[in-house]
Amino acid sequence: AQSVTQLGSHVSVSEGALVLLRCNYSSSVPPYLFWYVQYPNQGLQLLLKYTTGATLVKGINGFEAEFKKSETSFHLTKPSAHMSDAAEYFCAVSRIQGAQKLVFGQGTRLTINP
Amino acid sequence: DTGVSQNPRHKITKRGQNVTFRCDPISEHNRLYWYRQTLGQGPEFLTYFQNEAQLEKSRLLSDRFSAERPKGSFSTLEIQRTEQGDSAMYLCASSLDPLGGETQYFGPGTRLLVL
Numbered sequence: 001a002q003s004v005t006q007l008g009s010h011v012s013v014s015e016g017a018l019v020l021l022r023c024n025y026s027s028s029v030p031p032y033l034f035w036y037v038q039y040p041n042q043g044l045q046l047l048l049k050y051t052t053g054a055t056l057v058k059g060i061n062g063f064e065a066e067f068k069k070s071e072t073s074f075h076l077t078k079p080s081a082h083m084s085d086a087a088e089y090f091c092a093v094s095r096i097q098g099a100q101k102l103v104f105g106q107g108t109r110l111t112i113n114p
Numbered sequence: 115d116t117g118v119s120q121n122p123r124h125k126i127t128k129r130g131q132n133v134t135f136r137c138d139p140i141s142e143h144n145r146l147y148w149y150r151q152t153l154g155q156g157p158e159f160l161t162y163f164q165n166e167a168q169l170e171k172s173r174l175l176s177d178r179f180s181a182e183r184p185k186g187s188f189s190t191l192e193i194q195r196t197e198q199g200d201s202a203m204y205l206c207a208s209s210l211d212p213l214g215g216e217t218q219y220f221g222p223g224t225r226l227l228v229l
Binding site: 102103107 | 118154218
């Protein structure tokens with residue numbers, strides 16, 4: 001079975017500050033890991049994903065995440081927050097074979113203060 | 115590539131009525147997923163199609179729910195005898211069977227409100 005825990009349902013940072021959204025996963029098999037962003041009344045958009053290879057993954061809009069197997073973590077970071085980053089962020093895990101259904105965390109709402 | 119589309123975007127219905135949602139995936143995507151998202155939660159997997167075959171269903175998908183994907187193109191999700199607990203956002207995603215690490219592209223969702 002797979003599960004995802006996102007620490008902090010709400011995160012608030014100042015514009016220009018570091019963004020850190022935490023994600024820990026549990027999986028009985030090696031997983032694929034994803035971060036999605038959701039803007040109000042919209043579907044989900046992929047920010048980045050880890051499948052194999054380099055553990056530091058760069059995504060769109062200046063976001064990156066590092067897969068740490070020993071800590072079962074996949075935290076999302078961005079060096080400098082922008083007002084347009086305000087949204088809901090979801091970490092997800094999938095198995096690597098067969099139907100790669102996504103198992104999501106409960107989400108973290110990111111607020112950017114001017 | 116016009117993206118994944120879903121119709122309708124919003125649906126209000128009375129308890130006990132039947133509703134049907136449609137999802138049009140990105141053309142040539144052979145995998146299609148349905149998820150349900152309630153307020154303040156992440157999406158939860160409902161069912162998965164590979165081409166026209168429904169290969170996996172979640173235990174969340176009660177007997178009142180049925181999904182189809184005729185000819186492996188668009189998909190429909192029907193809820194019979196709706197209940198207030200069915201109120202949620204229903205999301206569709208499609209992907210192309212990858213060599214490794216598929217990317218699921220999500221539609222905008224259908225928001226259902228059962229009164």
